[in-house]
Amino acid sequence: MSTALTRPPLVRSSDRIIAGVCSGLAAHLGWPVKNVRIGMAFATLAGGAGLAFYAWLWIMVPTADESARRNARRPASPIAPTVSLDPAFGAGSPRPAGVPPSAQAAGTQPLGTPDGGASAPAAGYGAPAAGYGAPAAGYGAPVRPPWFRVRSMRYGKEILLGAGLLLVAGILIAELLGVDVPLGTLIPAAAVLGGAAIAWMQLDETRRAGLVDKTKADQAGGWARLAAGLALVVAGVLVMVSGSGSWEQTWLALLASVAVLGGVVLVLLPWALKFWRDLESERAGRVRETERAEIAAHLHDSVLQTLALIQRRAGNEHDVIRLARAQERELRGWLFQDPGRDAGQLSDRIKATAAEVEDFLGNAVDVVSVGDTAMTEAHEALVQASREAMLNASRHGGGAVSVYLEVSDGRAEVFIKDRGPGFELNDVPEDRLGVRESIIGRMKRHGGTASITSTSDGTEVRLGLPGLQPDNAEGKS
Amino acid sequence: MNNAQGTGPIRPAQSVRVVIVDDHAIFRSGLKADLDASIQVVGEAATVEQAIAVIAQERPEVVLLDVHLPGGLGGGGREVIAGSAALLGTTKFLALSVSDAAEDVVAVIRAGARGYVTKTISGAEITDAVFRVAGGDAVFSPRLAGFVLDAFGTAPADIADDELDRLSARELEVMRLIARGYSYKEVAKELFISIKTVETHVSAVLRKLQLSSRHELTKWAAERRLL
Numbered sequence: 001m002s003t004a005l006t007r008p009p010l011v012r013s014s015d016r017i018i019a020g021v022c023s024g025l026a027a028h029l030g031w032p033v034k035n036v037r038i039g040m041a042f043a044t045l046a047g048g049a050g051l052a053f054y055a056w057l058w059i060m061v062p063t064a065d066e067s068a069r070r071n072a073r074r075p076a077s078p079i080a081p082t083v084s085l086d087p088a089f090g091a092g093s094p095r096p097a098g099v100p101p102s103a104q105a106a107g108t109q110p111l112g113t114p115d116g117g118a119s120a121p122a123a124g125y126g127a128p129a130a131g132y133g134a135p136a137a138g139y140g141a142p143v144r145p146p147w148f149r150v151r152s153m154r155y156g157k158e159i160l161l162g163a164g165l166l167l168v169a170g171i172l173i174a175e176l177l178g179v180d181v182p183l184g185t186l187i188p189a190a191a192v193l194g195g196a197a198i199a200w201m202q203l204d205e206t207r208r209a210g211l212v213d214k215t216k217a218d219q220a221g222g223w224a225r226l227a228a229g230l231a232l233v234v235a236g237v238l239v240m241v242s243g244s245g246s247w248e249q250t251w252l253a254l255l256a257s258v259a260v261l262g263g264v265v266l267v268l269l270p271w272a273l274k275f276w277r278d279l280e281s282e283r284a285g286r287v288r289e290t291e292r293a294e295i296a297a298h299l300h301d302s303v304l305q306t307l308a309l310i311q312r313r314a315g316n317e318h319d320v321i322r323l324a325r326a327q328e329r330e331l332r333g334w335l336f337q338d339p340g341r342d343a344g345q346l347s348d349r350i351k352a353t354a355a356e357v358e359d360f361l362g363n364a365v366d367v368v369s370v371g372d373t374a375m376t377e378a379h380e381a382l383v384q385a386s387r388e389a390m391l392n393a394s395r396h397g398g399g400a401v402s403v404y405l406e407v408s409d410g411r412a413e414v415f416i417k418d419r420g421p422g423f424e425l426n427d428v429p430e431d432r433l434g435v436r437e438s439i440i441g442r443m444k445r446h447g448g449t450a451s452i453t454s455t456s457d458g459t460e461v462r463l464g465l466p467g468l469q470p471d472n473a474e475g476k477s
Numbered sequence: 478m479n480n481a482q483g484t485g486p487i488r489p490a491q492s493v494r495v496v497i498v499d500d501h502a503i504f505r506s507g508l509k510a511d512l513d514a515s516i517q518v519v520g521e522a523a524t525v526e527q528a529i530a531v532i533a534q535e536r537p538e539v540v541l542l543d544v545h546l547p548g549g550l551g552g553g554g555r556e557v558i559a560g561s562a563a564l565l566g567t568t569k570f571l572a573l574s575v576s577d578a579a580e581d582v583v584a585v586i587r588a589g590a591r592g593y594v595t596k597t598i599s600g601a602e603i604t605d606a607v608f609r610v611a612g613g614d615a616v617f618s619p620r621l622a623g624f625v626l627d628a629f630g631t632a633p634a635d636i637a638d639d640e641l642d643r644l645s646a647r648e649l650e651v652m653r654l655i656a657r658g659y660s661y662k663e664v665a666k667e668l669f670i671s672i673k674t675v676e677t678h679v680s681a682v683l684r685k686l687q688l689s690s691r692h693e694l695t696k697w698a699a700e701r702r703l704l
Binding site: 368 | 619620622626653657663
């Protein structure tokens with residue numbers, strides 16, 4: 001089985017003539033597609049073995065899309081430790097790390113999932129010459145690690161199939177050798193068995209689908225398969241029972257059997273409904289589990305890391321406060337931010353700027369915002385001027401800074417207040433550009449206003465930007 | 478972090494009896510240590526049921542009430558206020574929250590709390606807020622003022638509007654200044670009015686916030702989880 005490791009998983013390719021089996025097989029085995037196709041055609045001539053093999057692979061092997069979708073449905077949690085897997089199995093299908101083993105064990109894997117693919121070709125080699133099929137498939141089971149033992153049941157099906165093919169081969173050989181085989185009985189019987197197998201596979205599919213998200217396409221395919229299986233079984237049974245194949249008798253029997261089937265459906269309906277509800281609850285449980293894993297991952301990456309940092313820097317009050325503030329901000333954003341919201345609005349930019357200043361200088365910058373608007377070039381200038389004012393307030397105010405943003409009817413105003421000792425604008429040297437250029441000059445250039453009030457109780461910078469483009473103003477909602 | 482409330486004039490001579498309701502023991506003990514000596518913590522509670530029982534038994538002047546609490550029917554601080562409705566005349570509730578979600582804050586205010594402050598506020602500020610609430614005033618943090626402005630709109634009242642659904646021009650001014658980080662004293666100075674008048678305006682806004690039937694208020698709060 002280790003050779004399967006280095007190969008791409010066996011999937012049906014989209015580059016196809018009939019069902020993409022040959023090109024998929026070629027990709028898996030690393031052979032030229034043409035050779036595989038010619039080989040398959042020749043095998044078909046040899047008593048239909050190629051045809052049987054083709055059909056078998058068609059049923060068993062998922063398409064590339066299906067395979068990718070199945071893998072995608074298993075979100076891997078970034079923090080849950082990768083469950084110790086036998087590498088041979090890890091290679092075929094990346095297993096969902098955050099899912100408890102029990103959930104996986106319960107979900108009987110259908111034949112032909114990517115990891116099943118590793119054993120499928122092993123069984124496949126044997127199929128044309130039926131005789132090797134069974135042992136090759138059967139030998140896969142005992143090497144499963146204990147963790148997978150619950151699921152080794154599924155190889156029973158492959159053994160059965162192998163045995164069936166063996167039987168067919170035996171019959172064909174017997175036929176060739178001149179032994180009289182009662183085909184009239186055997187073919188209906190085979191039809192019954194085949195139909196039942198298809199229907200059971202469908203059941204298996206449904207159970208798997210309960211654990212993963214099911215798409216409409218799967219459902220349609222499932223119903224088609226169920227119908228085909230049912231038709232095969234009914235037809236087989238009818239032909240077998242009526243024996244003669246006379247039409248009147250067959251029709252009568254058909255009517256009777258449909259009536260019986262209806263009765264059976266009626267009886268089994270409650271059971272089926274319960275089954276369906278179980279599936280639904282299982283699916284909901286899985287969604288919750290995924291959510292929990294996501295939350296755990298986030299807390300691990302953010303909060304636990306910060307707490308560890310805080311413990312290491314416990315001596316430095318400044319660092320501790322800064323870390324705690326930054327983490328608080330991050331967590332709030334994660335908890336309350338609506339991910340569907342447009343993040344490029346003015347209030348977001350002001351908050352981001354405040355966070356930046358807070359990180360840079362360590363003093364808290366509290367933002368209260370009322371209303372919001374989309375960004376324009378002038379608003380960008382407003383944000384930059386606010387940033388400069390926040391930096392000054394944090395640097396010279398030496399304490400918490402209050403920022404208030406109000407947008408109404410398109411007019412945006414930002415107030416930045418600190419409680420520092422204050423300063424006199426006229427005392428600021430001419431060569432200091434911070435206040436004069438970055439705040440007042442910038443606002444004026446963009447048609448806005450800026451004023452500074454400074455007393456011994458603190459300084460407040462007021463920035464205003466009239467709503468030039470009313471269609472940009474969303475105002476409050 | 479919350480610098481809205483400067484030192485107010487209300488400092489009763491006698492001490493104020495307070496019950497602290499919060500499900501985190503660390504926070505309760507930290508808050509007790511931070512509070513001024515003139516504030517007497519007479520009881521503590523960690524769940525909705527405990528809180529209602531302790532408040533009924535101690536009849537404190539002020540309850541420092543966490544917005545999020547386990548127990549009860551899941552209503553948290555709101556449920557505690559509803560369960561102590563008989564005492565609302567004598568016992569004042571001051572909501573404390575880390576959540577900052579407008580939905581929670583507005584819900585607890587509408588249930589009857591006299592104010593709301595964030596948990597990051599300093600001991601001196603919270604002491605001041607307790608005295609203010611005990612004196613019958615409302616305590617608005619800049620954030621709560623921001624919520625109010627967002628919910629009621631920043632345009633002054635029209636005549637046609639229901640009086641409860643809009644803020645008067647003066648109330649709007651006061652709310653704006655509080656949102657900008659002004660203390661009551663600074664608001665009074667800025668608007669050339671007395672601190673008492675500022676407090677009257679804030680109480681009027683609180684009343685509107687509690688009584689307004691403005692149906693958008695609830696909807697607005699539900700939409701605004703962020704801040």
